[in-house]
């Protein structure tokens with residue numbers, strides 16, 4: 001009989017010690033089983049907390065003024081005309097920024113980014129048949145209609161930067177140059193659907209297709 005009391009007592013102590021103090025805010029730091037000198041840097045990473053005091057800096061403040069021209073992550077305002085995709089008159093720009101060469105490298109970058117961020121909805125061909133369609137998102141437009149074919153590059157850029165209706169903005173995922181690269185790739189996708197016999201350049205291919 002004595003053992004029953006003893007066992008019950010220990011079970012109670014066990015339950016309380018494991019579950020009893022969960023979520024209790026403690027004022028003292030937790031007990032250090034492994035001392036700092038044995039495992040330096042494992043538990044106590046030297047860092048400065050906001051609004052705290054610092055002995056490192058002469059003025060004693062932990063908060064430092066960020067270096068000039070610092071922009072917080074995701075807060076870059078692309079408010080020059082190049083980055084808004086607008087010309088100096090404020091209309092959506094036709095063509096690409098003058099200082100950005102539209103070459104194979106840019107297109108390849110654009111394809112890479114497009115396949116990561118856009119093809120899920122717009123499809124690898126830009127026909128709006130991405131994987132999301134299978135899951136009920138049917139409103140993704142194709143790029144292959146006259147409205148989007150004749151849309152200025154700057155407006156495409158603006159859609160990527162700021163989103164449109166149910167499409168979210170991609171400004172936090174693509175740098176301005178990457179957005180232009182995607183615009184170039186969207187143009188390439190559109191062009192790819194409009195090929196004619198006149199586009200065939202290779203003499204051997206021409207011959208086998210019977211094109212003069």
Ligand code: HEC
Nearest residue numbers: 117118120121139140141156159160164165166167170182
């Ligand atoms: C989550 C799905 C989704 C993703 C990802 C997505 N889009 Fe869209 N996109 C849409 C939908 C939906 C619309 C139609 C928005 C509307 O209602 O006008 C749209 C519209 C567009 C339009 C047409 C805008 C217009 O003026 O009609 C373009 C161009 C476009 N997207 C380009 C892109 C590019 C480039 C990317 C990748 C950076 C991208 N989209 C990623 C869903 C998506």
